[in-house]
Amino acid sequence: METQFNAFIVNKTEDDFSAKLQKVTMEDLSPGEVTIKVSYSSVNYKDGLASIPNGKIVRSYPFIPGIDLAGTVVNSKDKRFSEGDNVIVTSYELGVAHTGGYSEYARVPADWIVPLPEGLSLEEAMILGTAGFTAALSIHRLEENGLRPETGSVLVTGATGGVGSIAVAMLASRGYHVIASTGKESEHGYLKQIGATEVISREEVTGDKYRPLDKQLWAAAVDPVGGSTLSSIISKLQYNGSVAVSGLTGGTDVPTTVFPFILRGVNILGIDSVYCPMETRKELWSRIATDLKPSDQLHTIKKVVSLENLPETLSKILKGEARGRTIVKVN
Numbered sequence: 081m082e083t084q085f086n087a088f089i090v091n092k093t094e095d096d097f098s099a100k101l102q103k104v105t106m107e108d109l110s111p112g113e114v115t116i117k118v119s120y121s122s123v124n125y126k127d128g129l130a131s132i133p134n135g136k137i138v139r140s141y142p143f144i145p146g147i148d149l150a151g152t153v154v155n156s157k158d159k160r161f162s163e164g165d166n167v168i169v170t171s172y173e174l175g176v177a178h179t180g181g182y183s184e185y186a187r188v189p190a191d192w193i194v195p196l197p198e199g200l201s202l203e204e205a206m207i208l209g210t211a212g213f214t215a216a217l218s219i220h221r222l223e224e225n226g227l228r229p230e231t232g233s234v235l236v237t238g239a240t241g242g243v244g245s246i247a248v249a250m251l252a253s254r255g256y257h258v259i260a261s262t263g264k265e266s267e268h269g270y271l272k273q274i275g276a277t278e279v280i281s282r283e284e285v286t287g288d289k290y291r292p293l294d295k296q297l298w299a300a301a302v303d304p305v306g307g308s309t310l311s312s313i314i315s316k317l318q319y320n321g322s323v324a325v326s327g328l329t330g331g332t333d334v335p336t337t338v339f340p341f342i343l344r345g346v347n348i349l350g351i352d353s354v355y356c357p358m359e360t361r362k363e364l365w366s367r368i369a370t371d372l373k374p375s376d377q378l379h380t381i382k383k384v385v386s387l388e389n390l391p392e393t394l395s396k397i398l399k400g401e402a403r404g405r406t407i408v409k410v411n
């Protein structure tokens with residue numbers, strides 16, 4: 081193992097903020113039982129927030145962000161892992177309070193590690209990453225609440241984003257009629273290519289004005305957008321319909337009324353990928369490698385960058401300009 085290696089460091093002092101590639105040593109990494117040579121990381125909205133001064137994600141500076149990583153174990157003090165094992169690490173404190181995936185090496189607690197399931201390569205694991213896991217958890221929770229392809233169509237908001245694109249592709253590969261919503265007219269072709277049956281604008285979701293109960297349009301929705309988009313979804317879900325809520329790119333305040341809940345039995349399902357229990361996490365990753373794997377669409381969804389490209393890539397995701405999933409080829 082090299083004594084010095086590359087990592088993307090964010091630093092904040094009283095009067096300065098910087099985010100750049102630097103040489104680091106193992107002493108700059110947070111402690112953990114398992115050392116991993118990182119092959120790929122990825123770029124999530126949360127990583128974008130971690131790269132700006134007031135994103136409220138990073139707990140202390142200087143810091144190495146990156147909430148996702150996939151790589152190979154080089155050293156383990158925990159019996160569950162050995163040199164040469166291919167692994168995935170996402171969630172918990174990674175890239176938030178524990179140095180993350182934007183580094184050639186990472187050191188993490190063994191309890192956070194998922195062995196790479198058969199059926200996924202390290203690259204595919206990161207095309208999916210936290211976004212793919214969140215999409216899978218959303219679909220799992222919707223199906224637990226009765227959703228089936230014959231129940232009706234499923235709306236996906238923020239559909240060109242990471243969570244959105246993977247949700248479109250996973251739902252389509254499971255036989256659902258997927259209605260993808262986007263603000264980007266130029267991306268309708270992309271959304272059809274990854275499996276959307278119909279593509280609608282953001283305004284078609286919200287309508288001209290909010291009505292507490294509106295026309296029943298969708299059996300379910302995967303919503304990483306939140307805000308007024310979520311208010312409209314709640315009033316337009318079919319009887320007993322559910323929305324899986326994972327994000328806030330469209331805002332955090334969700335004005336609603338009790339009517340959809342007490343008159344139509346509508347459900348809001350909260351989706352948290354970060355502290356999802358390990359047993360469910362492992363089960364879902366093995367489904368992501370098999371029945372939930374959108375094999376045909378993964379390479380249409382991916383874009384590959386290097387650690388050097390991170391500043392412009394992180395800035396793009398915060399402006400809502402990223403498409404699909406950007407993975408970072410680290411080693």
Ligand SMILES: CCC(=O)SCCNC(=O)CCNC(=O)[C@H](O)C(C)(C)COP(=O)(O)OP(=O)(O)OC[C@H]1O[C@@H](n2cnc3c(N)ncnc32)[C@H](O)[C@@H]1OP(=O)(O)O
Pocket residue numbers: 125126129135136137210353354
């Ligand atoms: C991959 C998953 C994602 O992408 S999630 C989306 C990214 N997350 C965000 O944008 C949230 C960033 N955080 C914030 O904006 C603020 O912390 C919010 C949530 C608004 C609360 O702010 P404020 O009212 O100032 O209180 P606070 O920061 O002291 O926290 C209050 C209690 O909530 C907790 N909290 C905070 N952040 C998280 C989090 N990400 N996950 C779980 N819990 C969180 C804090 O620990 C605190 O709890 P306690 O009082 O310490 O028990």
Ligand SMILES: NC(=O)c1ccc[n+]([C@@H]2O[C@H](COP(=O)([O-])OP(=O)(O)OC[C@H]3O[C@@H](n4cnc5c(N)ncnc54)[C@H](O)[C@@H]3O)[C@@H](O)[C@H]2O)c1
Pocket residue numbers: 123124125126210211214237238239240241242243244263282304305309325326327328329330331351352353354397398400401402404
């Ligand atoms: N709950 C969880 O465990 C979890 C996990 C992963 C992501 N997230 C959250 O999900 C959201 C999406 O994450 P991502 O990594 O896929 O990001 P992303 O940037 O790839 O996707 C976001 C999408 O939202 C769209 N968008 C932006 N502003 C919008 C607006 N005002 N109205 C409608 N659409 C808008 C963008 O065009 C983009 O398509 C973020 O809020 C992120 O924090 C939550």
